Amino acid sequence: MAGPQKNSPKKPDPKSVPDSQEQEPDVEQVLFQGPLFDRECNLKANAKLVQVALIPVKQMISDALSRRAHTILLEPREGRVAIRFVIDGVAYPSAAVPGQKGAAMVQMIKLLAGLDINDRSTAQSGGMKTEYEKIPYHLMVDSIPVGGKAEKIRIKVDNRKIVRQKPQEIGFPEHLKSKIRHYTAERSGVILICGPPDTGVTTLATVVLHCVDPYLFSVFNLADLNVRELINVAEFKPEAGHDLEFTFERIIRREADVIYMNPLTSPQDTQTIFQFADRLSYVAEISANNPAEAIRKLIEWIGVDEVVKGLRCVVTQKLIRKLCDDCKQAFRPNPVLLKKLGLPPETSVLYRAPLPPPPDDPKAQTIEEMCADCDGVPYHGRVAAFEMFEMTDSMKEVIVNGASPEAIRRQMIADGQTTLQKDAIRLVAQGQTSLEEVQRTFNPGGPNKKPATGRPKPPAK
Numbered sequence: 001m002a003g004p005q006k007n008s009p010k011k012p013d014p015k016s017v018p019d020s021q022e023q024e025p026d027v028e029q030v031l032f033q034g035p036l037f038d039r040e041c042n043l044k045a046n047a048k049l050v051q052v053a054l055i056p057v058k059q060m061i062s063d064a065l066s067r068r069a070h071t072i073l074l075e076p077r078e079g080r081v082a083i084r085f086v087i088d089g090v091a092y093p094s095a096a097v098p099g100q101k102g103a104a105m106v107q108m109i110k111l112l113a114g115l116d117i118n119d120r121s122t123a124q125s126g127g128m129k130t131e132y133e134k135i136p137y138h139l140m141v142d143s144i145p146v147g148g149k150a151e152k153i154r155i156k157v158d159n160r161k162i163v164r165q166k167p168q169e170i171g172f173p174e175h176l177k178s179k180i181r182h183y184t185a186e187r188s189g190v191i192l193i194c195g196p197p198d199t200g201v202t203t204l205a206t207v208v209l210h211c212v213d214p215y216l217f218s219v220f221n222l223a224d225l226n227v228r229e230l231i232n233v234a235e236f237k238p239e240a241g242h243d244l245e246f247t248f249e250r251i252i253r254r255e256a257d258v259i260y261m262n263p264l265t266s267p268q269d270t271q272t273i274f275q276f277a278d279r280l281s282y283v284a285e286i287s288a289n290n291p292a293e294a295i296r297k298l299i300e301w302i303g304v305d306e307v308v309k310g311l312r313c314v315v316t317q318k319l320i321r322k323l324c325d326d327c328k329q330a331f332r333p334n335p336v337l338l339k340k341l342g343l344p345p346e347t348s349v350l351y352r353a354p355l356p357p358p359p360d361d362p363k364a365q366t367i368e369e370m371c372a373d374c375d376g377v378p379y380h381g382r383v384a385a386f387e388m389f390e391m392t393d394s395m396k397e398v399i400v401n402g403a404s405p406e407a408i409r410r411q412m413i414a415d416g417q418t419t420l421q422k423d424a425i426r427l428v429a430q431g432q433t434s435l436e437e438v439q440r441t442f443n444p445g446g447p448n449k450k451p452a453t454g455r456p457k458p459p460a461k
């Protein structure tokens with residue numbers, strides 16, 4: 001990598017955001033292409049607001065996208081509006097805008113997303129189409145009233161160009177892919193995908209579905225895909241008036257093997273799916289933070305016997321920041337550490353974040369100067385660690401005997417199943433992330449709580 005570039009899109013002058021009304025000539029600006037969801041956005045009728053707030057909003061969003069932010073937060077705080085960018089799961093302060101201007105930016109974002117700018121006391125959701133550096137993005141906007149006409153804004157960035165569907169595209173390990181193939185090949189049983197909100201559960205569900213060999217098995221979709229498209233999956237339109245049972249009977253006559261369902265949310269539909277789970281294989285999401293929680297929910301809905309009989313596995317993932325390839329440092333791990341991590345003793349190298357420069361050497365480069373690629377963060381992007389709960393015979397006993405989360409976890413380890421922690425160590429061994437980052441991710445209140453320093457920094461005020 002070359003040294004810091006003058007026009008690098010990653011490092012716009014933070015002072016330009018969003019205090020100045022002048023266009024930064026050397027930083028490309030985002031293009032707004034109208035609201036999503038068939039909403040309207042009347043800029044002409046709001047000319048005064050546009051005049052005050054359009055350019056600051058444009059600069060803020062351009063800055064966020066150039067820094068790969070996946071969430072942008074605007075929050076009223078002590079007479080100002082604090083702006084934060086969430087990058088690779090870590091929130092960084094970006095700016096604090098004086099109250100009136102901040103309030104205008106909030107209104108401008110609502111206008112662009114097709115929300116009602118006169119309503120400041122109801123939570124609203126919308127979105128806008130944008131393009132930045134020739135890449136299309138959908139920005140999903142939520143406005144949340146916080147009292148006294150003040151509102152919080154949350155913008156979620158959806159890069160329309162990055163659509164991940166295949167196992168290798170998210171680093172889904174080969175041994176887990178084989179397990180999915182094994183389970184779906186039986187043409188029976190339920191495979192569930194779960195995880196906390198905003199952790200890529202739907203992407204993971206799509207990937208799990210695409211583990212199935214499309215040349216050997218026929219996969220049908222019964223889920224509402226919204227704007228998504230699936231590869232090698234046949235659409236199946238249920239007839240009006242047909243209930244789920246009738247639809248499954250019809251789909252069985254079409255010789256379906258695997259069915260992709262909408263997320264499981266009701267006991268009734270879940271019951272029907274499990275009733276048919278001896279004749280069809282199912283892939284669906286369930287809203288739960290982890291497999292143990294998903295199992296508890298299923299037991300409440302349909303009873304423990306059905307769960308033990310029909311459930312095959314529950315898959316989840318955790319996103320961990322990836323070490324910057326340009327500045328990560330190799331080190332030789334000692335045998336004690338390797339043993340503790342369960343890594344083979346012949347492992348000769350692991351990686352860690354670069355050590356900061358010696359504080360007593362004024363000529364030493366700062367950590368930001370050491371790497372132009374990550375500006376010293378020193379992480380860039382994220383990788384996933386995976387977990388797969390499997391309903392083995394010994395696990396069935398654990399579930400029937402109470403299914404406590406601790407007992408489930410113990411049995412997963414005893415069975416040698418893939419847990420998040422175990423898979424995170426695989427990422428460390430592959431040099432994709434550091435032990436420190438794994439510890440920070442799994443123990444957010446622990447000693448490594450503070451994320452590594454680096455951009456973006458709050459502007460000097």
Ligand SMILES: [Zn+2]
Pocket residue numbers: 324325326327328371372373374375376377378379
């Ligand atoms: Zn770096």
